[in-house]
Amino acid sequence: MARAVRRSAGSPAPRSEDVARVAGVSRKTVSRVLNNEPYVSDAVRQRVLEAAEELGYRLNNAARALASGRTRSIGVVALGTAGYGTAMLLVGIEKAVRDAGYALRMVSTLDGEPDDIARAVDSLLEQGVDGIIVSEPIVEGEVPVRVDVPVLFLGAPPAFVSARTLTVGVGAYELARAATDHLLNLGHTTVHHLAGPGRWYASKDRVEGWRAALSARGAHEPPVIEGDWLPTSGYAAGRELAADSSVTAVFVAGDDMAVGMIHALREAGRSVPEDISVVGFDGNPVFAYVVPALTTVRQPFDAAAREGIRLLVHAIEEPETGLPPAGDPPVELVVRGSTAPPPARKAPIRGRRMASGSSGSAHAPPAGGGPPTTD
Amino acid sequence: MARAVRRSAGSPAPRSEDVARVAGVSRKTVSRVLNNEPYVSDAVRQRVLEAAEELGYRLNNAARALASGRTRSIGVVALGTAGYGTAMLLVGIEKAVRDAGYALRMVSTLDGEPDDIARAVDSLLEQGVDGIIVSEPIVEGEVPVRVDVPVLFLGAPPAFVSARTLTVGVGAYELARAATDHLLNLGHTTVHHLAGPGRWYASKDRVEGWRAALSARGAHEPPVIEGDWLPTSGYAAGRELAADSSVTAVFVAGDDMAVGMIHALREAGRSVPEDISVVGFDGNPVFAYVVPALTTVRQPFDAAAREGIRLLVHAIEEPETGLPPAGDPPVELVVRGSTAPPPARKAPIRGRRMASGSSGSAHAPPAGGGPPTTD
DNA sequence: GTGAAAGCGCTAACAC
């Protein structure tokens, strides 16, 4: 398909009327065929398709949208921070949107303040979209905008005054909990936490998962340290933590920060994982190749995107129906070399245990020796 | 702005006619004001703006596009590979597009085969775009599609039968050359190269830059090894190279692969940078925190995106005018710990030298000791 | 400076 390079550059683009004339049918019949509507005989359908191909006809979406009131496109408000996670999510969203038969319009916003999000949503609405997906917003406070289309919040509670908002989690709470449990299961008496910026929902979920794991064991809860997702802030936090000899385990809210932290820890003479264990968050495969290979939890980007779009499309196409139930994505803990039992006492006999529902890949302890666990 | 949350959810969206009535003018005048056209008195302009605000009026872009023939949006064909580089470029493109007053439509394609690109371009054209930007396509062969709008190829030669194609490089050739020169300047007699997949233009440019640096010195050119951008392929190539005792320097076409390679090298008992130096490509800041910190070249993502969009928008808005000249983005070499003089003989006295036009940050040799060079 | 009329290319509702 798309091989018909017929008409010369100068002539105006063919319209459905031209196709109708060539096929010897009415405009409406062309429309029926192009929209896969029933009640068209196969013979006519065939003729129309051939005529369209021959003319190099391409549907005019602006006209279609104007006439039908539907744009067949979905808008995404993405955060400008170009991390591994954000990128993976965006790609997942694009694919899910395309598979659902919609086009993607994208607006990114650096800051994610309510006003920024409002501006982004507004511009999407003006372009024309049938639904909006707001990806991991940093919100506090209500977003001041009027919306008539369904809006999906991915990884955050809704922040709109709208009858048609949806939410899909990205499993951050469960993942944070699994990461912390992993450390506790190794025998650490408590786990420190380097979080993302406090105003991000993505941070909050992880803090809560960590906190829940701690309190379920009655473990002492150390103060949260706050980073900014960048490796530099992990490095800074690592210097701080290295000075506290009671620290034996840290759950870090992002792989990049975790790598920065490990660097600072080792530089300060604390070895990882022998003295201090570190677990990251994201699942970037490259960190299987650093020393020590990073133990982390893998975010289910694709699953979250697919589920979110499924809900959103449902809300667009069948607003009346109740939403079908959603299955939770699996929690995946990837155990590599940056975690071990604490130095003082041995790990409990039962050894390593995966978090509930996990399918993590176990891996013989620390650095060097054999191809790393990459998957 | 966007604070006007007036009309109740049920009522139909206001049209320009409603605004005209409230402001006491004609529809055309409303259109003039909204499009910033001249010949409207300030008083009237003000009245119209107020009426629009009061009604919570939002322009209908489909209608505008249908009437004017322009959509005010630009489509991007992105590669589905969610690497650091791709993500950075995409974010840069989005911002540049928005700053130019256009909206972004995105289609990603996993494979980048000519047919995939054709399909992607076709779907963009159907949605309606005033211009298209194809980001680092993997092309060989001509893309079979008819296009009427300007198309910009970012980081690749044009692959279209179209009168209006543009190209903007991403500086890969120069960067590859600078990376290789850095190694040669350190005293290595030759430099091996781990490339990306042979069919990608992004790979070819880098191979050529490396080759040029080598031949400018009359250095022997070892066979190119081919990876797939993923760290695993760097690891595999590293195992191969480790077996060859003559290898002292490698230029790797991506940071992730470089990290994989270093891991394999060290695992095989070859130390980096003492035995073998490795330079990456991309400039992901997190690799300042691995051991050894990765020497790399930084891609000018934002500059390339801005320049590309500038050209594209110019081609859209003033098709007749000759294109304004483009300034080349600076070549940035980031010297960190993974490169050093070769083991056998000492480096030339003049020491390290930056590549032409570079602004790389020098950094005292290998691992551990002081915060890494991150910028 | 401002307005009236026409029409962009498609789909909706209904007739046949």
Added chain:
DNA sequence: GTGTTAGCGCTTTCAC
């Protein structure tokens, strides 16, 4: 199964 008639909400052209 298929065709006819009306718009969708804006910009254009040209008159005033």
